[in-house]
Amino acid sequence: MTQQRPFNFSAGPAALPEAVLQRVAEDMLSWRGCGMGVMEMSHRGKEFKLIADQAQRDLRQLLAVPEHFHILFMQGGALAHNAIVPMNLAQRGGSGKVDVVVSGSWSAKSAAEARKYADVQVVAQGADAQGRYTEIPSPSSWQLRRDTAYVHVCSNETIDGLEMHELPDLAALGCHAPLVVDFSSHVASRRIDWSRIGLAFGGAQKNIGPAGLTLVIVREDLLGHASATCPSALNYEAVAKAESMFNTPPTFGIYVAGLVFEWLLAQQYRGLSGLAAVEQRNIDKAALLYEALDASPLFESRVAVAARSRMNIPFFLKAQRASDALYETFLTGAQERGLLQLKGHKSAGGLRASLYNAMPIEGVQALVRYLKEFELQYG
Numbered sequence: 561m562t563q564q565r566p567f568n569f570s571a572g573p574a575a576l577p578e579a580v581l582q583r584v585a586e587d588m589l590s591w592r593g594c595g596m597g598v599m600e601m602s603h604r605g606k607e608f609k610l611i612a613d614q615a616q617r618d619l620r621q622l623l624a625v626p627e628h629f630h631i632l633f634m635q636g637g638a639l640a641h642n643a644i645v646p647m648n649l650a651q652r653g654g655s656g657k658v659d660v661v662v663s664g665s666w667s668a669k670s671a672a673e674a675r676k677y678a679d680v681q682v683v684a685q686g687a688d689a690q691g692r693y694t695e696i697p698s699p700s701s702w703q704l705r706r707d708t709a710y711v712h713v714c715s716n717e718t719i720d721g722l723e724m725h726e727l728p729d730l731a732a733l734g735c736h737a738p739l740v741v742d743f744s745s746h747v748a749s750r751r752i753d754w755s756r757i758g759l760a761f762g763g764a765q766k767n768i769g770p771a772g773l774t775l776v777i778v779r780e781d782l783l784g785h786a787s788a789t790c791p792s793a794l795n796y797e798a799v800a801k802a803e804s805m806f807n808t809p810p811t812f813g814i815y816v817a818g819l820v821f822e823w824l825l826a827q828q829y830r831g832l833s834g835l836a837a838v839e840q841r842n843i844d845k846a847a848l849l850y851e852a853l854d855a856s857p858l859f860e861s862r863v864a865v866a867a868r869s870r871m872n873i874p875f876f877l878k879a880q881r882a883s884d885a886l887y888e889t890f891l892t893g894a895q896e897r898g899l900l901q902l903k904g905h906k907s908a909g910g911l912r913a914s915l916y917n918a919m920p921i922e923g924v925q926a927l928v929r930y931l932k933e934f935e936l937q938y939g
């Protein structure tokens with residue numbers, strides 16, 4: 561056995577399950593004895609076809625994706641899909657209108673990018689007077705347009721640490737446009753209500769696998785409305801028809817993600833299994849850290865309780881104690897204890913712990929122990 565690895569709290573690219581990394585290492589030179597590593601295989605060969613089909617089947621089972629949704633393995637990252645989604649969907653219905661709920665830094669970027677391709681309206685703005693995002697605007701306050709082609713939300717704001725614990729029910733708001741969800745940073749962390757979704761997309765590198773793979777899950781009836789100038793390789797209908805093989809897909813990323821799906825399906829926790837187990841463990845992990853922050857004399861979470869993300873937990877020194885030097889001291893001590901990548905996003909400052917699926921409870925316990933130790937010394 562190898563020595564225990566440190567706990568990696570990176571927001572992304574992020575930690576992968578150790579068991580998955582070990583499998584990848586074993587397969588590196590020869591996948592299942594075929595004499596080729598996965599990176600060296602033709603994407604159209606029978607070996608890779610087995611890998612991609614299994615990954616797709618396992619993901620469908622894991623997330624209970626209904627049959628009338630296509631699962632696409634693409635590239636570009638979530639930021640590219642901020643443009644690719646409007647290229648594919650904004651003209652559906654003819655209005656060219658896109659409504660965006662700005663609940664944090666990533667949805668703000670999505671709105672700005674979609675403006676190049678559509679008539680965008682920000683239908684709810686979550687930033688407070690200081691430009692901070694600490695609450696998600698209630699769906700009943702969203703000023704949705706009757707003829708919008710779709711409504712975009714980010715269901716987990718990675719930088720600000722806000723999560724929609726329930727997806728909005730647009731139909732109940734009198735809106736019959738599809739919901740588009742950027743779920744990059746909490747996909748596969750909890751169950752998903754597909755009846756509320758038209759299209760969901762996300763980069764793999766937060767919770768699913770290596771950077772380079774982008775997941776798009778799209779309802780069948782939303783295909784076939786791409787703008788004339790949409791690049792063919794980015795046309796969701798073309799990619800769906802070719803079963804993600806319109807051009808070379810990110811083969812290694814699909815393979816690693818497939819191993820992660822297998823790992824997730826096999827999880828057991830408190831009498832639960834698969835995604836339900838993963839979700840409950842994520843609830844328990846987040847509760848441990850938020851409880852420690854709420855009880856802390858030195859640190860705080862600034863996010864309203866109802867909107868707190870289970871995956872990304874930014875935290876700060878309380879105003880009277882905040883200083884760059886004390887943050888540096890904290891990060892150095894964390895590093896020494898094997899608690900890595902706790903620095904906050906450059907735009908938000910402070911600290912951030914990302915507790916993706918691969919973070920074991922022991923990692924959160926170790927972080928909480930360190931917080932208490934630090935408070936005793938500096939509080």
Ligand SMILES: *Cc1c(COP(=O)(O)O)cnc(C)c1O
Binds near residue numbers: 638666716717763766
């Ligand atoms: C990381 C992230 C992005 C950007 O992803 P890229 O793969 O870098 O394009 C977009 N949205 C959310 C919610 C993210 O967490």
